[in-house]
Amino acid sequence: xxxxxxxxxxxxxxxxxxxxxxxxxxxxxxxxxxxxxxxxxxxxxxxxxxxxxxxxxxxxxxx
Amino acid sequence: xxxxxxxxxxxxxxxxxxxxxxxxxxxxxxxxxxxxxxxxxxxxxxxxxxxxxxxxxxxxxxxxxxxxxxxxxxxxxxxxxxxxxxxxxxxxxxxxxxxxxxxxxxxxxxxxxxxxxxxxxxxxxxxxxxxxxxxxxxxxxxxxxxxxxxxxxxxxxxxxxxxxxxxxxxxxxxxxxxxxxxxxxxxxxxxxxxxxxxxxxxxxxxxxxxxxxxxxxxxxxxxxxxxxxxxxxxxxxxxxxxxxxxxxxxxxxxxxxxxxxxxxxxxxxxxxxxxxx
Numbered sequence: 001x002x003x004x005x006x007x008x009x010x011x012x013x014x015x016x017x018x019x020x021x022x023x024x025x026x027x028x029x030x031x032x033x034x035x036x037x038x039x040x041x042x043x044x045x046x047x048x049x050x051x052x053x054x055x056x057x058x059x060x061x062x063x
Numbered sequence: 064x065x066x067x068x069x070x071x072x073x074x075x076x077x078x079x080x081x082x083x084x085x086x087x088x089x090x091x092x093x094x095x096x097x098x099x100x101x102x103x104x105x106x107x108x109x110x111x112x113x114x115x116x117x118x119x120x121x122x123x124x125x126x127x128x129x130x131x132x133x134x135x136x137x138x139x140x141x142x143x144x145x146x147x148x149x150x151x152x153x154x155x156x157x158x159x160x161x162x163x164x165x166x167x168x169x170x171x172x173x174x175x176x177x178x179x180x181x182x183x184x185x186x187x188x189x190x191x192x193x194x195x196x197x198x199x200x201x202x203x204x205x206x207x208x209x210x211x212x213x214x215x216x217x218x219x220x221x222x223x224x225x226x227x228x229x230x231x232x233x234x235x236x237x238x239x240x241x242x243x244x245x246x247x248x249x250x251x252x253x254x255x256x257x258x259x260x261x262x263x264x265x266x267x268x269x270x271x272x273x274x275x276x277x278x279x280x281x282x283x284x285x286x287x288x289x290x291x292x293x294x295x296x297x298x299x300x301x302x303x304x305x306x307x308x309x310x311x312x313x314x315x316x317x318x319x320x321x322x323x324x325x326x327x328x329x330x331x332x333x334x335x336x337x338x339x340x
Contacts, residue, residue: 004177026191
């Protein structure tokens with residue numbers, strides 16, 4: 001009860017704070033979602049990506 | 064003709080309501096009142112003939128004595144004309160016996176409030192994130208693709224350019240002059256009082272490294288390509304209309320209004336290469 005009341009008084013009571021919290025949360029959620037999906041995709045395709053097979057085709061002597 | 068005597072037209076005041084028959088409504092007129100108790104009645108108001116809306120003599124009143132007028136009031140006696148005036152014609156019945164008490168079934172309005180707002184805010188977060196992602200992805204479709212960006216850059220190996228020589232390369236369809244300046248040319252370019260020039264610009268602002276001068280080889284007058292190592296100032300000379308540029312590419316003489324333009328470039332690989340674009 002006290003926790004929910006504290007959250008309500010902090011974030012939800014004023015609409016400006018509420019909307020600001022939503023926008024900030026959307027930004028953080030977008031960054032986190034991108035990071036999570038990219039990490040999952042790279043783990044799923046591990047061994048097929050260019051950064052994994054680059055050493056087979058490019059040697060530093062050629063540069 | 065007796066009906067003419069009974070039917071008489073009268074003008075009623077506008078506040079008087081009338082019945083449907085046309086008779087005026089007089090609700091406070093006590094039609095059942097009897098005559099006022101007179102002095103000649105010896106029953107002092109106890110008889111049936113006394114009016115109910117006038118208090119009897121024994122309850123007080125004004126009497127005329129030898130001392131003068133005396134008013135006597137017996138306060139414990141209600142006036143027969145007493146009528147309680149209530150503001151409300153019906154009293155609010157707060158504890159209606161026929162309605163059950165649901166108070167113990169009702170939830171606390173403060174307990175679910177934070178959760179409700181949290182759900183609303185979560186939907187807002189998801190919606191705002193989706194909207195931002197849609198807009199940014201749509202705007203990225205307007206950006207140049209990777210192959211176009213790759214073509215928009217030119218990489219030049221500077222180690223092949225000897226000191227005191229010009230190189231002209233093509234970049235985005237336009238010539239770019241790269242001059243490996245000698246130290247004396249650098250000193251010459253920096254010795255000029257550049258504030259008095261037509262387009263005041265110091266040599267330090269035009270080069271990233273003093274020995275490498277990179278600039279667009281398009282005359283700022285009408286777009287001809289100037290000739291290197293020519294002109295009165297040891298720099299470039301435009302043969303079309305006779306504009307002279309000095310060793311820093313600044314317009315010194317002729318119709319050219321501005322200095323030769325410096326593109327965006329950067330040195331890489333330990334100064335061994337320059338990437339223009």
